[in-house]
Structure formats: C-alpha cells, structure tokens
Amino acid sequence: MTTAADLAPDASRPSLRADSAAIELTGIEVRFSMPTERIVSFKEYVLKRLAGKLEHRELWALRSLDLEVPPGEFVGVVGRNGAGKSTLLKVISRVLTPTAGRVVVRGQVAPLLELGAGFHFDLTGRENVFLNAALFGHSSRIVQKHLHEVIDFSELEEFIDLPIRNYSSGMLARLGFAVATMFRPELLLIDEILAVGDTGFQEKCLARIHDFRSQGTAILLVSHQMESIADHCTRAVWIERGQLKAEGPTDEVLQRYSEGFAES
Amino acid sequence: MTSSLRPSPIQPAARQQVYDSSRRPHPAVEELQELIRFWDLVVQWSRRNIKLRYKRSILGVVWTLLEPLMLMTILTVVFSNVFRFDDLGYPFPLYILSGLLLFDFFNRSTLQIVEETVASLGLATRIYVPRSAFAVATAITYLVNWAVALIPLAAIMLVLRQPLSWAILTIPFGMLLTGLFALGVGLLVATLGAFFHDVKLTYQVLLTGWFYATPIIYPPGIIPSNLQKYFLLNPLFHLVTLVRDPVILGQVAPLENWLAALGFSLGALVVGWWVFTTQRSVFDYRS
Known part of the structure; x- marks a missing residue:
C-alpha cells in the first residue's frame, strides 16, 4: 500500500508509475463547512450574519486519502453509510473539487451513477439518446454515427421513436445503460451493480463492463453488496470516516471489513 | 452479443483528456472552456425546451x-382610452407591443434561468456538466420564442400601414444584447436563489417595479422632465x-443607446458569470 509520505513531498512532479494510472488521488481532503442550523431564507442569512450568529460546523467527508487505480483494474469500494464513498466518486468525476490534495484522472470518465440523466418523458427514445449523450459531453455528430449501436444494444428498435412515457422501467434502464456505455471510457464509475432489465440483459451489461476492462478501462465499483464486489473486483478499498482503512486483494479487505463490522 | 466481440469505440478526442485538480484554471475561465466543449449540450437542451413547448x-x-x-x-x-396619448408621432399599439415583447422575454428568461439552475442541481451534483449550459440554453430558448413573436408584430405593422425600413x-x-443582459442577471439571481428560497420571490417583486420604471406601457x-434622466440608469430603457x-420610427436607435446597452449587457454578463462560477461551492454543498 502506498503511504501518504511516498507521494506527499512533491505532488506536481510526475513519476513513471503515476503517469500510467487512470486515477491518482494524493492526499485528498474534502471539508464541508455547514451552518449548524438550516438557513433557508436570504433575509435570515443576512440578519444572522449581521448579528454575528452564523455558526459553522466543519465536516470532514474525506481526509488524507491516497488511491491509485491502474488501467484495466476493477476496484471495489466498501464502507458504511456516510463513510465518504459517494464523496469519493464525486471527487473523481470532478463534480466536487477537493479542499486539499490532488486528483488526476486520465481519459474519459463514464459515470454509471445516473442512468438516463436528463431523460424527458414527452420525448422519444431517439431524442433522449441525443440529449442524454450530450450530458456526457458527446457531440450529436458522433452520436449520430454510433446511434444504431446504442439502439441495437438496448434492444429497443421497435420502440425508439415512441415517447419514453410508454417505456417500462426496465426499458428505460436499458436505454440509459446503452447511452452511458456507448463509448469505452478510460474510467468507469459504478454505484452498485445495476439491476438493469431482466437477467439476460444484466448479463449483457456485465459482459460489456468486463469487455471494457479487458481493453484497459479502469473500474471503480461502490457497493454495499459484498458478493458483487467479491464477484467482480480484483482489488478492494475500505473507507471509514473519510479515510482509507484498508486496501489490497479483495478477499483480504472484505474479510477485514466484515470482521470490523462484527466488532462494532 | 456481437457488441462484446469487437473493440468498443472510443470517442477520438477523449483519449488524451486529463483532469488534474491541481492545474485547473480560474473557475470563470474553466467554466467558459467547458461550456465551449459542451456546446452541443447547449444546442440539444435549447432544442429540447423549444420542442417541449410546442409538443405539450x-x-x-x-x-x-x-x-x-x-x-x-x-x-x-x-x-389609449384612459390616457390620451395623441400626437406621439408613432402608432402607440406598436410602441406597446415591441416593448412588451422585450420585457416578457427578460421576465421569463431570467426567472426560468433560476428555475433551471435549481432543477439541474440534482443532475449536476452526480455527473460533471458545466452548469452554465442550462442557463445559456434557457436564454437561447426564449430568444427563439421572442423571434417567433415578431411575426404577429410584423403583421400588425402591415395592418397599421407602418412603413418598413432597413432599420429593422x-x-x-x-435582442442579442438583451439576451446577454438577461443571462447575466439570471446567473446572478440563480446563484443566490439556489440557496435561499426568498431570493426568487424578492426578484419577482423587483421585476414588477422594474416593469413600471421602464417606459413600456407609457411614453x-x-x-x-427632471426625472427623465433617471431612465438613463435603467439598462432596459436602452435595450428597449x-x-x-x-x-x-423606422430608424436605428441612437448610438448612445447602443453604447449604453452594450456596456450594461457586458457588465451584467461579466458580474453574473463571475459570481455564478466562483460561488459554485454554494451549489455543491446543497446536495
């Protein structure tokens, strides 16, 4: 396991090993400053501020966290609710900027967190493909070129020109998955192995995920289901109170994690 | 399952893309770079809004x-019956309509920018998108609606036998300058409005006041005359x-109005953009 000391001295100096990693996190810290009470109106905010009654509470979501994921590795992330797993995903997908430390992500990131982001029920499947893909930063020209692959994969050929209001939840998830994985990303972020459609389709999705991995995609899977981590991951990471508690081969980490659970 | 047999396509431009949190440009610059990279999203989102409006x-x-x-x-x-505006030298209905279209655009687009920004938070806190994209798309959507509304205006001009000049x-x-001004104001209100629910309500009251403070329904x-100089401080006066x-009048507006409008629009845009991008943590911590 890499310790913070190895990486800390000069984070900006590129190292050979670091250059090849898909994700490289160095001394990541995310600190939220939350008001102690919920303030919903601007008037209230200004009045409290003027009276000097605005108090903040520091909340550490992540603390001195180091992590490296090389291409082609399938890493599982375990931890209790509120341990910082979602924050970790947000930091990697650049939704959140860490308050300290450095994140380097090489190549395109595909988040399988929000399937069918921005889907609108009054629009057709086809229109939604373009909309959804645009949210991932794909231009409509390139989507047009690969549209048939998306439709093929989703198995929605007959329904693609219907408003998705008429789709079942399984069909929606299939379309969402097909769009989110239309291009092989360098990094795939998964929040729980998705229950997409029927068993046959789920296997097809998993096959695609593993296919990506064998072509060099690094995968980060956050899950509460130990089985899915044990099934898919080559390495596991345990996060506890925003810090890295353990890292190593999947079995070992899962073993320690379940023991840790038994203790408390 | 043919798809797993051949290598999956990689988006060509995406391969070399590296995100390094320690080498990010200033938020205002970064947001602009990302907005350009995601320009297709802006186009798609505007088309979606327009489609939905006409589909419903x-x-x-x-x-x-x-x-x-x-x-x-x-x-x-x-x-025209309550107040008698005779001898204005121009048809009063056209005066009212062209002003109303502008204010209607400003009113709706700025409020909708606030709405869209708040609505997109659920999405933007899970996957990375430049948040300004939704605001820009909203401004474009309402500019298109405004352009469509120019058709009845042209019809009335014909009915009233108002001469058409090249000035149109x-x-x-x-309209473009008004769009930039609305975007700036919208971004500014959205930043505060995402956090506090009373901001939008206050802004709505302000809008009503602004409407009456701008010569739209009165000449x-x-x-x-001693109060008329205050019109010059009102950006919407120049824009209208x-x-x-x-x-x-069938003539191009005076140069000083153009210059003032340009100044106000760019000023509002810069301030709105700056506040929206540098205060983005406001959005992050709401999730």
Whole structure:
C-alpha cells in the first residue's frame, strides 16, 4: 500500500508509475463547512450574519486519502453509510473539487451513477439518446454515427421513436445503460451493480463492463453488496470516516471489513 | 452479443483528456472552456425546451403568436382610452407591443434561468456538466420564442400601414444584447436563489417595479422632465429603445443607446458569470 509520505513531498512532479494510472488521488481532503442550523431564507442569512450568529460546523467527508487505480483494474469500494464513498466518486468525476490534495484522472470518465440523466418523458427514445449523450459531453455528430449501436444494444428498435412515457422501467434502464456505455471510457464509475432489465440483459451489461476492462478501462465499483464486489473486483478499498482503512486483494479487505463490522 | 466481440469505440478526442485538480484554471475561465466543449449540450437542451413547448399542446405555436396580440390589444385599449396619448408621432399599439415583447422575454428568461439552475442541481451534483449550459440554453430558448413573436408584430405593422425600413435589421442585435443582459442577471439571481428560497420571490417583486420604471406601457414624455434622466440608469430603457425605434420610427436607435446597452449587457454578463462560477461551492454543498 502506498503511504501518504511516498507521494506527499512533491505532488506536481510526475513519476513513471503515476503517469500510467487512470486515477491518482494524493492526499485528498474534502471539508464541508455547514451552518449548524438550516438557513433557508436570504433575509435570515443576512440578519444572522449581521448579528454575528452564523455558526459553522466543519465536516470532514474525506481526509488524507491516497488511491491509485491502474488501467484495466476493477476496484471495489466498501464502507458504511456516510463513510465518504459517494464523496469519493464525486471527487473523481470532478463534480466536487477537493479542499486539499490532488486528483488526476486520465481519459474519459463514464459515470454509471445516473442512468438516463436528463431523460424527458414527452420525448422519444431517439431524442433522449441525443440529449442524454450530450450530458456526457458527446457531440450529436458522433452520436449520430454510433446511434444504431446504442439502439441495437438496448434492444429497443421497435420502440425508439415512441415517447419514453410508454417505456417500462426496465426499458428505460436499458436505454440509459446503452447511452452511458456507448463509448469505452478510460474510467468507469459504478454505484452498485445495476439491476438493469431482466437477467439476460444484466448479463449483457456485465459482459460489456468486463469487455471494457479487458481493453484497459479502469473500474471503480461502490457497493454495499459484498458478493458483487467479491464477484467482480480484483482489488478492494475500505473507507471509514473519510479515510482509507484498508486496501489490497479483495478477499483480504472484505474479510477485514466484515470482521470490523462484527466488532462494532 | 456481437457488441462484446469487437473493440468498443472510443470517442477520438477523449483519449488524451486529463483532469488534474491541481492545474485547473480560474473557475470563470474553466467554466467558459467547458461550456465551449459542451456546446452541443447547449444546442440539444435549447432544442429540447423549444420542442417541449410546442409538443405539450397543439396550441403551442398558435399560443406564442396569439398571446402577445391579446396582451397588446388589452393594454392598448386600456391605455389609449384612459390616457390620451395623441400626437406621439408613432402608432402607440406598436410602441406597446415591441416593448412588451422585450420585457416578457427578460421576465421569463431570467426567472426560468433560476428555475433551471435549481432543477439541474440534482443532475449536476452526480455527473460533471458545466452548469452554465442550462442557463445559456434557457436564454437561447426564449430568444427563439421572442423571434417567433415578431411575426404577429410584423403583421400588425402591415395592418397599421407602418412603413418598413432597413432599420429593422438591427433588431436582432438589440435582442442579442438583451439576451446577454438577461443571462447575466439570471446567473446572478440563480446563484443566490439556489440557496435561499426568498431570493426568487424578492426578484419577482423587483421585476414588477422594474416593469413600471421602464417606459413600456407609457411614453417617456409623460414623466416630469427632471426625472427623465433617471431612465438613463435603467439598462432596459436602452435595450428597449434598440428594438423599438426601428419599429415605431423606422430608424436605428441612437448610438448612445447602443453604447449604453452594450456596456450594461457586458457588465451584467461579466458580474453574473463571475459570481455564478466562483460561488459554485454554494451549489455543491446543497446536495
């Protein structure tokens, strides 16, 4: 396991090993400053501020966290609710900027967190493909070129020109998955192995995920289901109170994690 | 399962893309770079908004054309009978309508920018998208609606036998400046409005005041002359002049109005953009 000391001295100096990693996190810290009470109106905010009654509470979501994921590795992330797993995903997908430390992500990131982001029920499947893909930063020209692959994969050929209001939840998830994985990303972020459609389709999705991995995609899977981590991951990471508690081969980490659970 | 047998396509430009949190440019610059990279999203999102507007009801398009006409009829009847504006030198209905279209655009687009920004938070806190994309798309959507509403305006010009001059070709530029101004104001209000629910309510009250403070339903001449100089401080006064003079007078608005409008629009845009991008943590911590 890499310790913070190895990486800390000069984070900006590129190292050979670091250059090849898909994700490289160095001394990541995310600190939220939350008001102690919920303030919903601007008037209230200004009045409290003027009276000097605005108090903040520091909340550490992540603390001195180091992590490296090389291409082609399938890493599982375990931890209790509120341990910082979602924050970790947000930091990697650049939704959140860490308050300290450095994140380097090489190549395109595909988040399988929000399937069918921005889907609108009054629009057709086809229109939604373009909309959804645009949210991932794909231009409509390139989507047009690969549209048939998306439709093929989703198995929605007959329904693609219907408003998705008429789709079942399984069909929606299939379309969402097909769009989110239309291009092989360098990094795939998964929040729980998705229950997409029927068993046959789920296997097809998993096959695609593993296919990506064998072509060099690094995968980060956050899950509460130990089985899915044990099934898919080559390495596991345990996060506890925003810090890295353990890292190593999947079995070992899962073993320690379940023991840790038994203790408390 | 043929898809797993051949290598999956990689988006060509995406391969070399590296995100390094320690080498990020200033947020205001980064957001602009990302907005350009995601320009297709802006286009798609605007098209979506326009499509939805016209899809929801068969009356969609008709309504866009009818609404300003009906509003104008009511206001013209009320104002030309209650207040007698004779000898203005231009047809008062056209004066009202061209001003109303501008204010209607400003009113709706800024409020909708606040709405869209808040609505997109659920999405933008899970996957990375430049958040300004939704605001820009909203401004574009309402600019298109405004352009459609120019059709009934042109029809009325024909009915009233108002001469058409080449000056009307400057109207799109005035609209564009209004769009930039609305975007700036919208971003500013959205930043605060995402956090506090009373900001939008306060802004709505302000908008009502702003409407009456701008010569839209009355000619500027009815205001005492010692107060008229305050119109010059009102960005909407200059903007409305740009799009109204070509219609009612058949001439391009005076240069000083163009310069003032340009200054106000760019100023609002820079301030709005700056606040929206540098205060983005406001959005992050709401999730």
